[in-house]
Amino acid sequence: MEAANLNRANRWKKRHTHRFSVFPQSLLTLIPTLLVLSLIFFLSYKHFVSDFLQMSRISQPLQCSSQLEALGDKFIWYAPHSGFSNQLSEFKNAILMAAILNRTLVIPPVLDHHAVALGSCPKFRVLSPKDLRLSVWNHIIELIRGRRYISMADIVDLSELVSTSAIRVIDFRVFVSMWCGMEIDCAYSEDSEKELSMFENLRQCGSLLSGNNGNWNKCLYSVDEDCRTTVWTYQKNEDGVLDSFQPDEQLKNKKNLSFVRRRQDIYKSLGPGSGAASATVLAFGSLFTAPYKGSESYIDIHDAPRDPHTEYLLKKIEFLPFVPEIMSAGKEFALETVKAPFLCAQLRLLDGQFKNHWEATFLRLKQQLESLKQTGLHPVHIFVMTDLPIGNWTRSYLGNLVRDSNAFKLFVLREEDELVKRTAKKLVAAGYGLKFGFVPEGFDGIGKHCHPPLLPDILLYIEEAVCSCASLGFVGTAGSTIAESIELMRKNAVCLFKV
Known part of the structure; x- marks a missing residue:
């Protein structure tokens, strides 16, 4: 038995020695590569562990934020996009949705023009709700x-809606x-590494809040229906029926689409008793x-005869005025x-479809000015708001x-004008x-201990x-849409006088 064991050991030892004697140079050439791969693996593993620990720390307040739970309220937030007019249209719809579902609306900031684009609903080519x-x-x-944050409520006057308790709101x-357990308005630091860490934590927090990790029981419910599959309705008794607008066969074949648009009652789908309610x-x-081919692209709620509160809001949100400071500036000019x-x-x-239709754009103006000239008014005063720089007017x-200064006198506003600043x-x-x-009581971090904000771009509103x-x-x-x-x-005669 001992001899057999010895023979097996000798065979192993001999084979082991033989392999090294045959490939010593090959292994030597592989050592640098192996060291590099090991280093990459170590750094990747370290980064993975760091990210995992950060996600773990951030996820704690999300299950669920004790501060939010203490409020005893439920909230609704959404993803605005495109230009300001589209964002304002979405904001009105958000007010409506929040009221129907009895939730507090998280008021977003005004996003940069087209910083985020949805895509095309009629072509069934849009960003998914999570990605958006x-x-x-x-x-x-x-x-x-960049210290450029300005709330939609800084621009649009919500005083009447809030004072009458028509809606409940909270600043984003x-x-x-x-929600994230940190004062985001003060996410600045003289320490660049600390500041980067703050914003990395915020990005991860946003990933969770956006629903990228799925729904969080009794904490977050992400609505992943979009305009490709859903038209939201209210009190129409048509929950689940097919919408009149569907992708045609040519589009289905060309884009390999399988979407079916159905009309869903917002209250039945997301209100009390639904999976989203808690x-x-x-x-x-x-x-x-927006209206499209006899239907709406996403939300078809224009009346609510059995809900007086919603009916009242529908009338109020048809027009939301600018705040007094903006209106006063317009009147002053x-x-x-x-x-x-x-x-x-x-x-x-210059923007989008409009840059190819200059002649049609100017035609109505020419006709209107010719009509005014017939009245004997000289010179005709014209206020011009355009995206074409003055240097390109020639x-x-x-x-x-x-050039025809005897007949016309033109006026423009610019961002650098004293009135705008x-x-x-x-x-x-x-x-x-x-x-x-x-x-919340004792919450004093917003704007009090931070670097002062940059002046917002408000030229369009003025x-x-x-x-x-x-006049x-x-x-x-x-x-x-502007x-x-x-x-x-x-x-709505927001200007009390006509100049």
């Missing part, structure tokens, strides 16, 4: 980091500071809708700069108007975003306010 929420979250963090910064936070993606009856021309010439119809400072000082909403005061009329760009917004302002 995460894109919006990341952009908001950049706004905070307050909500997320409670969640502290209900997270939507886009809330934008009309009275003290233009100083005469004027026409407003909103000319969108070869356009605007250049012709500038002064109004921006007033808005920052007013801080409506934090006034019109819940702030321009719209100026146009609301134009000689308004000429807007066909298809522009033009629609101005028409709505004029319809």
Whole structure:
């Protein structure tokens, strides 16, 4: 037995020695590569463990934030996108959804123009709600980091809706500071590594809040239905029926689509008794809708005869005015700069579909000016709001108007104008975003110990306010949501006088 064991040991020892004697040089050449691979594995593992521990720390307040639970309230947040007019339209829908579902609305900031895009609902090509929420979250963090955050409530006057308890609101910064367990408005530090760590934690927190890790029982419910599959309704008794607009066969074959659009009652699907009802936070993606081929692209709620509160809100949100500071600035420009009856021309010439339709855009303006000239009014005062820089007016119809100074006098507003800067400072000082909403007792981190914010870009809003005061009329760009917004302002007579 001992001899057999010895023979086996000798055979192993001999084979082991033989392999090294045959491949010594090959192994020597592999050593540097093996060392590099080992180092990469070690660093990757270390990074993985670090991320895991950070996620673990962040996930604790999400199950669920004790501060939020103590409020005894439920919340709704969503992912705004595209330009300001689209964001305002979504905000109105968010107010409506929050009221129907009896939830407190998390008021978002105003996002940079087209910083986040949805895609095309009619073509069934859109970002998923989860991806959209995460894109919006990341952009908001950049706004905070760049000190450019401005709340939708800083621009739109919510005083009547809040004072009458028509809606309950909370500022995004307050909500997320409670949710993530850190004061996001003060996420700055002289220590660059500490600051980077703060924003990395916020990004991870946003990933969880966006629903990327799935729903959190009684904490987060992410609504993943979008305009490709769903049209939200209310009190229509058509829950689950097919919507009238469906992808046609050509589109199905071309894009390999399998979507079916159904109409769903928002209250039955997400209200009491639903799987979403117990969640502290209900997270939507886009809330934008528009009429399309006899239907709505996403939300078809225009009346609620059996719900007086919702019926009241539907009328109120049809038009939401700008805050007094913006309206006052528009009136001041009309009275003290233009100083005469004027026409407003909103000319969108460079963005998207509009850049290829200059002739059609200018045609209505030409017709309107010819009509005014017939009245004997000279010169005709015109306030121009356009995305075409003044330096590029020379070869356009605007250049012709500038040269004909006897017949026309043109006025513009610019970001560097003193009126615009002064109004921006007033808005920052007013801080409506934090006034019109819940702030917990003892919560004083927002804006009090941070670097001062940069002045917000409010030129567009003041321009719209100026146009609301134009007594000689308004000429807007066909298809522009900005033009629609101005028409709505004029319809509601927000300017108490017409210059």
